[in-house]
Amino acid sequence: MSSILTKDFSPPDPSSFTSTLASSTSPSGSSNPSLTPNGRTTTTPIMSNSNIKYRYATSTHNSSAQPSTNQFQRAYYSFPLLDRNHTPRNIAVYSFLIGATFGVGISVAVGSNTVPQLGGFLTALAFFHIMEYLLTAMVNADKLSMDAFLIHNGISYHIAHTAGLIEFLIELYFFPELKKTEWAIFIGVLLIMIGQTARSLAMWHAKHNFSHQIAFQKRRDHELVTTGIYSILRHPSYFGFFYWAVGTQVLLFNPVCFVGYCVVLHRFFRDRIKHEESLLIKFFGEDYLAYRQRVGVWIPFIK
Template structure:
C-alpha cells in the first residue's frame, strides 16, 4: 500500500525536512557556542520527535500519512502542544533550580525510551494506527495484542507521556513537570475513555473487552 499523492505534498515535505535539517545544524553549533545549552537540547529533542513521527507514519501508516504528519502544524492539538513548549521555554530561561546533571541524564534516557516505545507501537499497529481516533471500522483495521501491545493497551500514549515528562526532567523544569503531568492526565484519561468506548462498541466488541481484562494501560498516574 502506497501513500496517497493527494494527502502528501512532496514539496511541502521537502521544505519541512530541509528547514528541520538546517535548524538542526544551527542547534549543533549553538550547543557548543552558547550559554543556553538546555534550550538547545529542547529544540533538538523536538526536531527528533517531529522527524520520527513523520518517518513512522510514512513507513507504517501509508493509508493515513499526510504532509502534516510531522505534527508541527495543521493538526488537532497543535495549539495546546505549542503552548506547552512556550511555557517550557520560559522556565528554561528563568530556571531557579540550577542544573542537576543526574536528573537531566535520567530525563534524556526517558525521552528516547519513550520515543522508541512510540516507534514500536506505530510499527506494530501498522495501518490500524492513526493520529485521530477512528470512528468507522475499515477492512484493514485489526486488533493488535502482541509485542508492546501485550504490555500496554496504549503504548503510543505511554511513549508520548514518557517523552513529555522526560523532556521536563532533562531540562530540570520541575514546575512544568507538574503542569505536564496534570495536562497529560486530563487529556489521556478522556481520550482513552472515548477511544475504548469506540473500540468496544464500533470495532471489536467482546474481543477488546477480553483484551482489556488481560492488559492494563500502565501510563503512570492514569493506569
C-alpha cells in the same frame, strides 16, 4: 466519520488540550494497542490537530459578520508554507527546518558548558517530528500528508513548548545553578528515549492501521492486535508521548511546567482512553475486554 480508530498517541486533541491547559496551568497521543499492526489503529498524543483545520472552515454566517476572522484565515493560509498542501516544496522546507533544528540541538548539547540540556530538548523535538513523518511514509503511505509532521498540532501544543522554553530561560537567568542538575539531565534523557521508542514502535507495529485521528466506525480490515509492543502496553503511543513530553521538562529542569505537563497530559489521556476504549469494546467485544484486563496502560493512575 470514517477515520481509523487510532488509540495510541497522537498528541492530544488540541481543543481538549487547550481547555485543559487553561484550567490546569496559567505542553496526536498515541496509538491504541488494540488496533494495530495486524489491525490495531493508533490515536494520538500528545495533541492531535485533526479538529483544527481552519482553511477548510466555512462560516455559516454572512461573510460580513466576521470579516476580520475570515480575512486573517485567508491571509494565514495564503502563505505557501502554511497552506498544508503536501507538495515537494513544502516537504523539503519542513524537512530542512526540522533537520536544521536537529543540527543546532546536537551542536548545543555537545558544545555548550552552560545549556547542554537546551540542545538536548531541541534535538528531541526535531527527532520526534521527523520520525512521525518518516514512520508514516514507511508503513502508512496512503495517509501521508503534511499533517504527518505534527507541526500543525494545535495551538495548545505550541503554547506548551513555548511555556517550557520561557520557564527555562527565566530560571536560567535568575537561578543559573538550578539548570546544572546532572541527575535531572540524566533522568530527562532516559524518559525521552523511553517515550520516543514506545511511540515509534507503536506506529511501526500498527502499520497501515495507524492514524493520527480517532475513527468512530470499524473498518473491515480492523483486527485486534495484541502482539509486539501491544503485548506489554495497551496504549503504547499515549504512553510514549506522555513520558516523552514529561521527560523534556525534567531535562530542562522546569518545575512549574513539569507539574503542568503532568496534570494536563494525565487528564487528556485519561479521558481519551476512556472514550476510545468504549469504541474498542463496541468493535471487538469480549476480545478487547480480555485484552484490557490482561495488559496495562502504565500511565500513573490510569487503568
